[in-house]
Amino acid sequence: MKEIIENISLRTITSPEELALVTNLERIVWADDDPVPVNHYVAVVKNGGLVIGAFLNEKLIGFQYSFPGFNGSSVYLCSHSMGIHPDYRRIGIGEKLKRKQREVALEKGYKHIEWTYDPLETVNGYLNLSKLGGACKKYIENCYGDMPDVLNAGMPSDRFLVEWRIAEEKAEVAPDVNETGDVLRLINVIYDELGFPVPESVHLDNGNNAELLYVPVPGNIQEIKIQRMSLALEWRMRTREVFTHYFNNGWMATALKKSDQSSLYYYVLQKAIER
Structure with missing residues (x-):
């Protein structure tokens, strides 16, 4: 390589x-x-x-x-x-x-x-x-x-x-995600019989006093599409709901972090900076 x-x-x-x-x-x-x-x-x-x-x-x-x-x-x-x-x-x-x-x-x-x-x-x-x-x-x-x-x-x-x-430098926004840590996760995730992550419920009222919010997404969406298209569509609709809500309320996504304990990734949201 x-x-x-x-x-x-x-x-x-x-x-x-x-x-x-x-x-x-x-x-x-x-x-x-x-x-x-x-x-x-x-x-x-x-x-x-x-x-x-x-x-x-x-x-x-x-x-x-x-x-x-x-x-x-x-x-x-x-x-x-x-x-x-x-x-x-x-x-x-x-x-x-x-x-x-x-x-x-x-x-x-x-x-x-x-x-x-x-x-x-x-x-x-x-x-x-x-x-x-x-x-x-x-x-x-x-x-x-x-x-x-x-x-x-x-x-x-x-x-x-x-x-x-492109003319600006990016600052660090968050450490890697420890799923046992105290972070505000906006989607609760469980796992099905195939081991695929399932978005169980979403939270649209968290984060008023938080500096960072975390939105989990699967790290293998193409595999999920092949095996369970209905689950892939559920991930689409759940994440659409969360991102639309928080972007409309002044948040922005600034990083994507790999979980240190599962196949999940987490989008990191912070308050948007006006330019």
């Missing part, structure tokens, strides 16, 4: 020939035959957007795609998609791509980057919040409508909207 990472090179992609490699990789990553057209990529990179490629021995094994966004008052970079070839996942390529994105975005004059991700996908959550320093205070229900690809099929496409203030 270390040898692979050391031999990966990162660079922006601008030519139609190399952008065609990105569309080919999209088909592999999402098992989908509807990639972004090459001419669309070309137009975006000529108008403030970015496509960054991760290459191993000149073979494209990962990419990150983003375009300019506007919220009515300021321009930001909208980070739309990132894909890693299945043979090279979970070795740190995603983090390298995001840090390269930050570097190039700062060179272009951007001050912050926004993107969405599924909060039940804990690998993405750990990268986006705990490693990169993003934060979320907006929950979008069924953001993209029905999505038929292998990762999203069968579930409402709820998303966190992440803000990454």
